[in-house]
Amino acid sequence: MKLYTSPGSCSSASHIALLEAGADFELVKLNLKTDRILPDGRHLNDINPKGYVPVLELDDGELLTENVAILQYIADRYPDSELAPPNGTIERTRLHEWLGFINSEIHKGFSNFFNPNLPEEMRRFVTQRLNGRFAYVDSQLKDRDYLLGDKFTVADAYLFIVCSWSPMFDFDLSPYKNVINWQSRISERDTVKEVKATKPPG
Ligand SMILES: N[C@@H](CCC(=O)N[C@@H](CS)C(=O)NCC(=O)O)C(=O)O
Known part of the structure; x- marks a missing residue:
């Protein structure tokens, strides 16, 4: 398997998942901030026409995209790692629920801040919305160590990476004490340390 990633971006969540799973994989790094050219000379668009x-x-050459699909593929391919509850259970549906929320409400909320020309009014609106979303996450983490309960799952990997962008966007997570404690818990994992130390090329 090969993971095409721009270290620091949301793709780092799949990097964490692959390490947690003990998967045999190759990391192919590109830099979203520069030319998006792969080490073999192809452009990112050649492997994902959606451009991200x-x-x-x-191993058979099939290409998978979308965080929500890739994270669950990794979890399902390595069930012993328990990165996702088994398919068909209510717990698995809870994982879908979290992944959908992280993807559409938090990740794509933060994505607005990548726009250097974001109007101030829009910035205020997005910030207010994100604060509402984090208030919810904080309430859920009140009496559990991880998003789904007592086990680390791919949802934690995904949310952790997205939260790691907050200083870059001056988004203050400090009012959310349970989120801060959860972040420090996740930061202590060896896999997370390895991913955080992985730098983009160029
Ligand atoms: N819907 C996609 C979005 C992925 C996404 O936003 N990727 C970002 C990095 S965090 C990216 O590659 N952006 C480059 C671009 O959109 O041009 C998913 O959830 O996988």
């Missing part, structure tokens, strides 16, 4: 990471290439 993550992309997971399977």
